[in-house]
Amino acid sequence: MTLAKPVLDSDPGTLSTPRIRYSTTERDPAVFFVLLAGSARSTSFFLSKNNAEAPFVLSTFHFILPVMFHVVLFQPEIPPNTGNIIRLCANTNSELHLIEPLGFSLDDRNLRRAGLDYHERSSLQLHASLEAFRQKYPENKLYAVSTRGTRTYTNANYKPGDVFLFGPETRGLPQTLLDSLPADSVIRIPMKAGNRSLNLANAAAIIVYEAWRQNDFV
Numbered sequence: 001m002t003l004a005k006p007v008l009d010s011d012p013g014t015l016s017t018p019r020i021r022y023s024t025t026e027r028d029p030a031v032f033f034v035l036l037a038g039s040a041r042s043t044s045f046f047l048s049k050n051n052a053e054a055p056f057v058l059s060t061f062h063f064i065l066p067v068m069f070h071v072v073l074f075q076p077e078i079p080p081n082t083g084n085i086i087r088l089c090a091n092t093n094s095e096l097h098l099i100e101p102l103g104f105s106l107d108d109r110n111l112r113r114a115g116l117d118y119h120e121r122s123s124l125q126l127h128a129s130l131e132a133f134r135q136k137y138p139e140n141k142l143y144a145v146s147t148r149g150t151r152t153y154t155n156a157n158y159k160p161g162d163v164f165l166f167g168p169e170t171r172g173l174p175q176t177l178l179d180s181l182p183a184d185s186v187i188r189i190p191m192k193a194g195n196r197s198l199n200l201a202n203a204a205a206i207i208v209y210e211a212w213r214q215n216d217f218v
Helices: 029-039 079-092 109-115 130-136 175-179 200-214
Strands: 007-009 019-023 042-048 057-064 070-074 095-099 123-127 142-145 163-166 186-188
Touching: 070 079, 070 130, 070 200, 079 095, 079 123, 079 200, 095 130, 123 130, 142 200, 163 200
Parallel strands: 070 095, 070 163, 095 123, 142 163, 142 186
Antiparallel strands: 007 019, 019 057, 042 057
C-alpha cells in the first residue's frame, strides 16, 4: 500500500481542528481503515469509482484530531521554555496559546532550537490579552497553575478541552487574576518547602501528562 505525503488542509483560523488528507491507491477500504483509523478520532472515507476491476478505490481519507487540552502561557519571557512547550503540545495533541506581550520574538533561534521540528506539527495561537483568549473559549474550564494555589493538581478531574494557564517565569500569574478565579481552579504542584518554583516547561509537562493520564491517553 502506498500513501502520498499527508497534506494539512487548514488555515490559521481553524488550527484547532486540522484536517489531514491522505491519498492512496489501496483497493480494499477495510485494509486502509485498519492501518490508519487507530490514530483518528473522527474519520471520513471518500470512495471513488476507478474501473470495472477496482470499482471502489479509496482515494482520500480525512480525519479530524480534536484538541485535547489548551496550554496558555501568560506573557512568557524565556524562548527555550516556550520551545519545549511547543514540543510538549505537539506530542499530546494540545494547543498552545501565547498571551502578549511576549518577552521574545517567535523567530528567536533559541525558541526554534528547543522546539526542534515540532513547530510544523503543533498549533499555536497568539492573543492580545487573556480576555481575548477567554472570549474565544468562554465555555472551557480554566485551571490556573500557581505556587499560591491551595489545590494539589492531582486532586482535580480533567476533561478534554480544559485550559491550563501558566504565568511568566520571573513573576508568575498576577494575584488579581488568581483572586478572580474560584479557589478550586487554582492548582499547585507540590515542592520541597522553601523552594521557589519549578521550570515552566517542566511544570507544564507535569500538568498536561496528568490530565492526559486521567483521560487514558486518548
